[in-house]
Structure formats: structure tokens, C-alpha cells
Amino acid sequence: xxxxxxxxLTTAASFASGSNIxxxxxxxxxxxxxxxxxxxxxxxxxxxxxxxxxxxxxxxGGVLVVVxxxxxxxxxxxxxxxxxxxxxxxLICFIGGGLGFIGLFSDACMSHxxxxxxxxxxYVVAHPGTGVSIVGWTLHDLPGTIVAQPRAYDGLPSxxxxxxxPDMQWYTPLMAxxxxxxxxxxxxxxxxxxxxxxxxxxSSHGPGWEPFALAGVLIGLLPIxxxxxxxxxxxxxxxLLWRRRRREWFALLGIAVLLGGIRLGQLALSxxxxxxxxxxxxxxxxxxxxxxxxxxxxxxPSGRLALxxxxxxxxxxxxxxxxxxxxxxxxxxxxxxxxxxxxxxxxIAAAARLGGGRAGRVxxxxxxxxxxxxxxxxxLIFAACNLVVFQSWGWDNTKLLVYWYLVxxxxxxxxxxxxxxxxxxxxxxxxxxxxxxxxxxxxxxxLLPWTPPEDAITGPYTIATVQxxxxxxxxxxxxxxxxxFLTFGRPNDPVLAVAGRIGVMGYGGWLWSYGxxxxxxxxxxxxxxxxxxxxxxxxxxxxxxRTYRISYVEIDNRLADPGAIDPQPxxxxxxxxxxxxxxxxxxITIYDVRGRG
Numbered sequence: 001x002x003x004x005x006x007x008x009l010t011t012a013a014s015f016a017s018g019s020n021i022x023x024x025x026x027x028x029x030x031x032x033x034x035x036x037x038x039x040x041x042x043x044x045x046x047x048x049x050x051x052x053x054x055x056x057x058x059x060x061g062g063v064l065v066v067v068x069x070x071x072x073x074x075x076x077x078x079x080x081x082x083x084x085x086x087x088x089x090x091l092i093c094f095i096g097g098g099l100g101f102i103g104l105f106s107d108a109c110m111s112h113x114x115x116x117x118x119x120x121x122x123y124v125v126a127h128p129g130t131g132v133s134i135v136g137w138t139l140h141d142l143p144g145t146i147v148a149q150p151r152a153y154d155g156l157p158s159x160x161x162x163x164x165x166p167d168m169q170w171y172t173p174l175m176a177x178x179x180x181x182x183x184x185x186x187x188x189x190x191x192x193x194x195x196x197x198x199x200x201x202x203s204s205h206g207p208g209w210e211p212f213a214l215a216g217v218l219i220g221l222l223p224i225x226x227x228x229x230x231x232x233x234x235x236x237x238x239x240l241l242w243r244r245r246r247r248e249w250f251a252l253l254g255i256a257v258l259l260g261g262i263r264l265g266q267l268a269l270s271x272x273x274x275x276x277x278x279x280x281x282x283x284x285x286x287x288x289x290x291x292x293x294x295x296x297x298x299x300x301p302s303g304r305l306a307l308x309x310x311x312x313x314x315x316x317x318x319x320x321x322x323x324x325x326x327x328x329x330x331x332x333x334x335x336x337x338x339x340x341x342x343x344x345x346x347x348i349a350a351a352a353r354l355g356g357g358r359a360g361r362v363x364x365x366x367x368x369x370x371x372x373x374x375x376x377x378x379x380l381i382f383a384a385c386n387l388v389v390f391q392s393w394g395w396d397n398t399k400l401l402v403y404w405y406l407v408x409x410x411x412x413x414x415x416x417x418x419x420x421x422x423x424x425x426x427x428x429x430x431x432x433x434x435x436x437x438x439x440x441x442x443x444x445x446x447l448l449p450w451t452p453p454e455d456a457i458t459g460p461y462t463i464a465t466v467q468x469x470x471x472x473x474x475x476x477x478x479x480x481x482x483x484x485f486l487t488f489g490r491p492n493d494p495v496l497a498v499a500g501r502i503g504v505m506g507y508g509g510w511l512w513s514y515g516x517x518x519x520x521x522x523x524x525x526x527x528x529x530x531x532x533x534x535x536x537x538x539x540x541x542x543x544x545x546r547t548y549r550i551s552y553v554e555i556d557n558r559l560a561d562p563g564a565i566d567p568q569p570x571x572x573x574x575x576x577x578x579x580x581x582x583x584x585x586x587x588i589t590i591y592d593v594r595g596r597g
Contacts, residue, residue, distance in 0.1 A: 003491050003492075004180040004181065004182075005054075005057055005180065005182075005463065006463055006491045006492040006493075006497050006507075007027075007491070007507070007510055008039075008040050008043065008057055008182050009053055009057065009463065009497040009498070010026050010027065010493075010496040010497045010500075010506065011026060011033075011035065011037055011040035011041075012040040012041070012043040012044040012047060012053065012056065012057070012500075013026075013044070013047070013053065013496070013497060013498060013499065013500030014026035014496075014500045014501075014502065015037075015040070015041055015044035015500070016043075016044040016045075016047040016048050016500060017047075017476050017481070017498075017499060017500030017501075018481050018482060018499075018500035018501055018502065019481040019482060020033075020482070020500070020502070023037060024502060026496060026500070026501075026502050026503060026506070027496070027503055027505070027506030027507065027510060027511060028503075028504075028505060028506065028511060028516060028518065028521075029484045029502045029503060029504050029505075029548065029549070030484075030548070030549070031516075032266070032270075034266070034267060034270055034514070035514060036183050036187075036223065036224050036225050036226050036227060037224060038186070038221065038224045038225045039060075039182045039183050039185070039186045039225060040182070042060060042186075043056040043057050043060065043182075044056075046059070046060070053498070057182060060182075060185075061178075061179065061182060061185055064185040064186065064189055065094075065178050065179075065185070067189055068093075068178070068185070068188055068189050068192070069090045069094070071189060071192040071193065071196070072086055072089050072090045072093060072192065072406070072409075072410075073086030073087060073089075073090060074086070074192075074196060075192050075195060075196055075410070076089055076410055076413065076414075078195075078196055078199050078200065078370075079199070079368055079370045079371045079374070079410065080368030080369075080370060080371065081368065081371065081410065081413065081414050081417070082417055084413070084416075084417045084420070085410065085413035085414045085416070085417040086410075086413060087413070088409070088412060088413035088416055088417070088433060089406070089409035089410045089412070089413040090409075091437055092405075092408070092409035092412060092413070092433075092436055092437065093173060093402075093405065093406055093409050094173055094174045094178065094440070095172055095173065095174055095437055095439075095440025095441060095443070095444060096173065096336075096339075096405065096409060096436050096437060096440060097154050097170060097171075097172055097173075097335075097336070097337070097436070097437075097438075097439035097440045097443075098154075098165075098168070098170060098333065098334050098335040098336045098337045098439060099165060099333065099334055099337055099435070099439070100153040100154050100155060100163070100164045100165060100168060100334075100439040100442075101153050101164075101435070101438040101439040101442055102164060102165075103151070103153050103163075103164025103165070104142070104145060104146065104149070104153060104164075104442060105119075105138055105142070106119045106120070106164070107145050107149075107150055107151070108138045108139075108141040108142045108144075108145040109134060109137070109138040109141075111141050111144070111145055112137045112138065112140070112141050114134055114137070118130070118134060119134070119138070146442065146445060147445075149442065149445070149446045151163075151164070152443060152446065153439050153442045153443065154168065154170070154171045154172045154175075154439050154440065154443050155168030155169075155171065156171045156172070156175060156176070156443070165334040166334070167292065167293070167331050167334065167335070168334060168335060169292050169335055169395060169398075170335035170336055170398070172439070172440040172443040172444075173402070173405075173440070174440070174444070175443060176398070177398075177399075177402060181399070183225060183226045184226055184228075184229070184399055184402070186225050186226060187222060187225050187226025187228070187229030187230075188226075188229065188402070188403075190218045190221070190222060190225060190226075190229065191229050191232070191233045191403065192406075193215075193218055194215045194218050194219060194233060194237070195233075195236065195374075197211040197212070197214055197215040197218075198211065198212065198215050198237065198240060198252070199240075199370060201215075201246075201248055202240065202244040202246060202248075207248070208246070208248050209248050209251055212246075212248035212249065212251045212252040213248075213251045213252065213255055215252050216251060216252040216253065216254065216255030216256040216259075217255055217256075217259065219233065219252065219255075219256040219259075219260065220255055220256040220257070220258065220259025220260035221259060221260065222260065223260045223263040223264050223267060224260075224263060226399075227267065228390065228391075228396070228399040228400050229399075229403075230260075231390065231400060232381050232400045232402075232403040232404075233403070235377050235380050235381050235384070236374060236377035236378070236381070236403065237377075238377070238380075239373055239374070239376050239377035239380070240373060240374075240377070243373050271515070271516070271517055272284050272285070272515050273392055273515035273516070273517065274517035274519065276519055277512060277517065277518060277519045277522075278508060278518070278519060278522045279508055279509065279512040280512075282392035282512045282513070282515050282516075283306075283392070283515070284389065284390065284391050284392045284515050285307055285388050285389060285390050285391075286304055286305065286306060286307050286388070286389050287304070287305035287306070287307055287311055287312070287315040287387060287388060287389070288302075288303050288304050288305070288315075288387075288388075288389050288394060289303065289305070289315045289316070289318035289319035289322060289386070289387055290303070290318070290319055290322040290328055290386055291385055291386050291389070291394070291397060292331070292394060292395070293322065293327060293328045293331035293332065294322070295327065307388075312387075315387050316387060319383075319386050319387050322386075336405075336408075337435050337436055338412070338432065338435070338436060339405065339408045339436075340382075342408065342411060342412065342415075343375070343378070343379065343382065343408060343411075345363070346363075346364065346367065346372075346375055346411060347375070347376075347379055349363035349364045350364055350367075350372050350375065350376070353372075365418070366414050366415050366418035366419075367411065367414050367415075368414075371407075371410060371411070371414060374407050374410070375407055375411065377407070378403070378404040378406075378407035378408070379404075381400055381401065381403055381404045382401070382404045384400070385397045385400050385401050385404070391513065391515070392512060392513050392514070392515045393512075393513045396513070412432060412433060412436065415429075415432060416429040416432055416433050417429070419432070463492045463497060464492065464494045464497065464498050465585075465586075467585040467586050467587075468494035468498065468585055468588070469494070469498060470585065471494055471495075471499075471583050471584065471585040471588055471590070472494045472495065472498035472499035473499075474582070474583040475495060475499040475501065475552075475582070475583050475590060476499050476500070478582050478583065479499075479501065479551070479552060479582065480551070482501075482502060483501055483502070483551040483552060484501075484502050484503075484504060484548065484549050484550050484551055484552075485501050485502065485503055485504070485550070485551070485552045485553070485554055485590075486503075486504050486525065486528055486529075486545075486548075486550050486552070486553045486554060487503045487504065487505070487506065487554045488529075488554060488556045488561075489505060489506060489507055489508055489525070490507065490556070490558075490561050491506075491507040491509070491510070493506070493507075493554070494585075494588070495554055495588075495590070501552075504521065504525060504548050504550060505518060505521050505522065505525050508522065521548075524544050524547075524548070527540060527541065527544060528541050528544050528545065528550075528553075529570065529574075530570050530573075531570025531572075531573030531574060532570075532573065542593075542596050545593055545596065550593060551592070551593065551594050552582065552590055552591065552592055552593060552594075553574065553579075553590070553591045553593050554588060554589075554590055555571055555574050555575070555588070555589045555590075555591065556587055556588050557571065557587050557588075558587050574591065575589075577591075577596070579591040579592060579593060579596065580592040
């Protein structure tokens with residue numbers, strides 16, 4: 001949250017304190033705000049009404065997490081499942097994961113003094129005499145290891161230690177999506193609402209214009225809420241349209257295009273990254289057959305292919321070829337356990353059922369037809385994400401895969417509740433569900449109050465100190481709203497995140513992930529901060545200040561902080577220019593350069 005919420009606070013504060021309407025990008029002055037801003041605009045309205053900034057982000061997020069849980073249960077019931085199946089699906093959507101929990105056993109084993117080589121299943125099987133002792137002492141030390149976990153068993157990189165399995169990329173959803181990713185919260189709630197409305201309208205015997213029209217309104221807003229949701233939802237709705245053809249679909253499409261068409265055109269026609277930036281290429285979309293399971297080849301170590309008509313076929317063939325490799329299956333089983341094998345079995349059984357086979361009907365007896373329809377859409381999302389990377393940062397494909405995972409969660413919930421009717425199948429239901437939830441449950445235990453500080457995630461994190469809040473208050477009082485500031489590029493800069501002013505260039509990691517071409521501006525910002533060794537007549541700094549319409553310059557003496565634009569700006573040079581100081585804190589000084597720029 002420390003990083004993600006700084007960005008959301010910057011956008012929200014630009015609305016609430018900086019009067020950023022019509023919106024420009026507060027992280028990249030002079031450009032249109034293409035980031036989906038409606039969730040942050042909502043937070044800005046709460047801030048304007050008097051709510052503290054942190055609460056303006058946290059309260060809607062907390063409410064939406066509860067609402068999403070209720071919506072998932074409602075979707076399960078609408079699909080023909082029971083409440084129990086919906087509850088199982090909610091748990092999986094929030095804390096579902098893969099096989100990372102097996103690292104707990106090796107940690108408990110080694111905590112007793114056994115070596116890493118002894119704490120393996122192969123060693124225990126090959127040495128049954130010693131193996132009995134190893135298993136016994138591992139179980140003895142297991143409770144203590146659970147209470148004082150030495151690492152994050154989902155592989156979350158933030159102070160999480162060494163991942164228990166290689167290539168772990170699927171972190172506990174509550175920690176990776178639902179708490180920090182505010183736009184996904186709004187988009188996910190909207191997407192499930194759309195599915196509920198469409199399924200209700202499509203199942204009505206008479207005209208169902210109202211639910212389709214309301215669904216169209218929600219879809220039309222998605223370009224300013226969460227674009228990945230729009231992509232995934234479009235795939236799911238395409239399958240439902242194919243299966244349930246009604247005239248009301250025209251109302252949905254017409255309203256959605258009317259509300260969101262201009263914004264979609266704006267996004268489509270905008271620049272999609274650059275091949276050269278200070279952080280490497282951020283061109284998107286691009287092709288990566290097998291997604292993060294692709295380790296590349298000697299000729300193409302990244303596994304990355306440029307998006308072209310010919311490469312689509314080449315990439316699709318490569319992706320299909322990976323289906324037969326243990327590398328690909330190992331990646332998905334490590335990250336998500338039963339999810340992908342279950343999808344494969346259900347897809348084969350559903351195809352057999354459509355072909356009229358009795359085996360297919362028996363194997364899919366636990367799944368209502370509407371759920372199988374969504375499964376087809378989920379399969380298409382999964383296939384697309386195993387071929388195309390939709391953002392500059394490949395991991396962002398998880399923001400589409402979350403909708404595939406929703407359907408997987410509903411499938412597991414349906415199967416578990418179907419088996420729960422008899423004793424032995426009830427055991428099978430527990431065996432099906434428990435491993436999916438174990439890793440996430442361990443992660444939650446690690447965050448509980450009794451976790452020893454040395455084994456917990458380091459915190460609390462400070463976005464802005466008391467002095468920085470006072471600095472921002474002064475800036476808000478003495479500088480014009482909409483004024484452009486030259487800032488250091490730190491992700492939690494109080495000028496942007498608290499005062500809500502516009503920055504020439506904010507944190508470069510965000511700009512890179514949004515596909516913004518910023519290499520020229522990056523060099524210019526470095527030049528301005530480095531100052532001049534020559535006299536003022538030939539100094540380029542002040543002409544650059546005029547070019548970017550900069551009114552104020554921030555000088556921060558924390559040069560080695562993450563995101564700082566340059567480790568060696570000319571702090572002494574700026575201090576010697578005789579510029580008026582309009583605000584300062586223990587680390588930051590704000591100069592007024594309007595008379596010099």
C-alpha cells in the first residue's frame with residue numbers, strides 16, 4: 001500500500017486540493033490523465049467533505065471488499081449454485097493460492113536442526129529409519145513455525161524472504177489486489193454486477209431492457225474505472241451473447257459505446273510506450289507465449305515477441321507447444337495448485353457433454369449450464385493471458401486473470417458442495433478446498449498481532465511525516481492551485497501526494513508501467529536539478545523551466561531514496577541562486593522560480 005496508495009493519494013489530492021478539473025496527469029504535467037481516475041475522484045469527494053486522506057481510500061476499499069464477497073455469493077446463486085458454493089468461492093477469491101505452504105514443513109524441519117537436504121520428501125522416503133524421526137520432529141515444531149513464520153509462503157517479495165518454490169508470481173489476493181489495488185476493487189464490483197444484471201435479464205421470459213441498460217451504464221464507465229476489467233468482462237459477455245441471443249444486447253452495447261466510446265478511442269490512440277526509456281522498454285501490448293512460465297530461449301532470452309500479425313500465429317503455436325511441457329504445468333501448479341488441472345478437466349468434460357457423451361454429463365453434473373458458459377469465457381481469458389501481455393509490466397496480466405480465477409473459485413465451490421452430501425466425498429471436498437486456502441491462511445496468520453516483529457512484514461510505513469504534512473499545508477495555502485512543481489520523483493512526495501499539486505515528472509516506475517514515453521523529460525529534469533557550472537547567460541536551466549511552465553522547485557536532501565531522480569543534483573547551486581523560499585521541512589525546501597523561469 002505504501003507505494004500504490006501514494007499514487008492514488010496523488011491523483012485524489014490533485015482533485016481535492018489542486019482543483020485538477022478537467023484532469024491533467026498530476027505525475028506528468030501538460031498531458032491528459034489517461035489513468036482510470038474515477039475511484040480516486042470518489043476518494044477526493046470524501047476528502048472534500050472532510051474525511052482524512054487515508055480514510056478516504058481505506059473506507060471505500062473496506063466496504064467494497066465486503067460488497068464483493070456478497071456479490072460473489074449472489075453470482076453463485078444466480079448461476080444455480082448454493083450459498084455454500086458461493087462462500088467457498090469468496091474464500092478462494094480472497095486468500096486462494098498454490099503450493100507455497102509446503103515451505104512451512106521444510107522450515108519447521110530445519111528449525112529443529114536438520115539440514116535442507118534432509119528436509120525433503122525424497123530423503124525421507126529413501127531413508128525410512130531417519131525419516132520417521134524427521135517427520136516426528138517436523139510435526140512437533142510445526143505450530144511454533146506457524147506462529148513465527150520466517151518468510152512469506154506465497155513468495156510476496158516485500159520483505160517476504162526466499163520464495164518456497166521457484167517462479168512464484170501469484171500472491172495472496174487480499175494482499176496483492178484487494179487491499180492495495182483500488183481501481184480493481186471498483187472494477188471487480190462493477191463486473192460482477194454486470195454479470196448479475198445480464199444473467200437476470202437473459203433469464204427473464206419477457207423483455208429485459210432495464211437490466212441490460214443498467215449493465216451498459218456500468219460498462220461505459222469502466223474505461224475510467226479499470227481497463228483490464230473491461231477487457232476480461234468483454235470476453236465473458238461475448239460468450240454469454242453467443243449463448244443467449246436477445247435484442248436487449250443492442251441496448252447494452254449502445255449505452256456502453258455512448259458513455260465510454262470517446263474515452264476508449266482516446267486510450268487506443270494514445271502512445272503505448274517507447275522502446276527506450278530510463279527504465280527499459282515499456283511498449284505494450286506485446287506477446288509472451290506462456291506468460292511468466294516462459295523462460296525464453298538462447299535466441300530470445302526474454303521470450304518476448306513484438307505484436308504483429310505474423311507473430312500472433314507464431315506465438316500461438318509456441319503457447320500451445322508449452323502445454324505439453326513440465327515447465328509450464330510446474331509453474332501453474334506451484335502458483336495455483338489445482339486451478340489449471342481442474343480447468344482442463346472441466347473443459348474436456350464440457351466438450352464431451354456438448355458432443356452428447358454420457359461421460360461428459362456425469363463429469364459435469366455438479367456444474368450448472370450457466371457456470372459452464374462462464375467457464376468457456378474464463379478459458380478464453382486464460383488463453384489470451386498466456387499469449388498477450390496487455391500492459392508494460394507483465395505481472396499486470398493478473399488483473400485479467402483474477403476474473404478467470406473467479407470462475408475457478410466457483411467451479412471448486414460447486415464441486416465441493418456437490419461432494420458434501422456423503423461421508424467419503426465430504427473428505428474429498430476438504431482435500432479439494434483446503435490446499436487452495438492453506439498458503440493464503442498462513443500469510444494472514446503472519447500478519448496477526450502476535451507475530452514476532454522480526455518475523456513479520458516490516459511496518460508501519462509512513463507516506464508523509466508530520467513535518468511533510470505541515471509543508472503540504474503551507475504549499476496549499478501560499479501557491480496557486482494547478483501550479484507546476486519540479487519534484488524529486490519519490491513515490492510518496494508530499495508536494496504531490498498531500499498538497500495535490502502537479503509534478504513535471506513523478507515517480508518513474510509508475511510512468512513506465514503506464515506506458516508513458518518519458519526519456520526526454522527525464523533528461524531535462526536531471527539537467528535542471530544538476531544546475532549550471534557556467535554563468536546565467538548560457539545556463540539552460542531557466543529556459544527548461546519556461547519550457548515546462550514550472551513555478552516552483554523542490555529540493556530534497558534525501559538523495560538515495562527510492563525513486564529520486566538523480567543521486568547528485570546541484571543542491572548547493574540551487575541554494576545559491578537567491579530564490580524565495582515558500583515552504584520548507586526538515587528535508588525539503590520549496591523555491592519560487594516564477595521570476596526566473
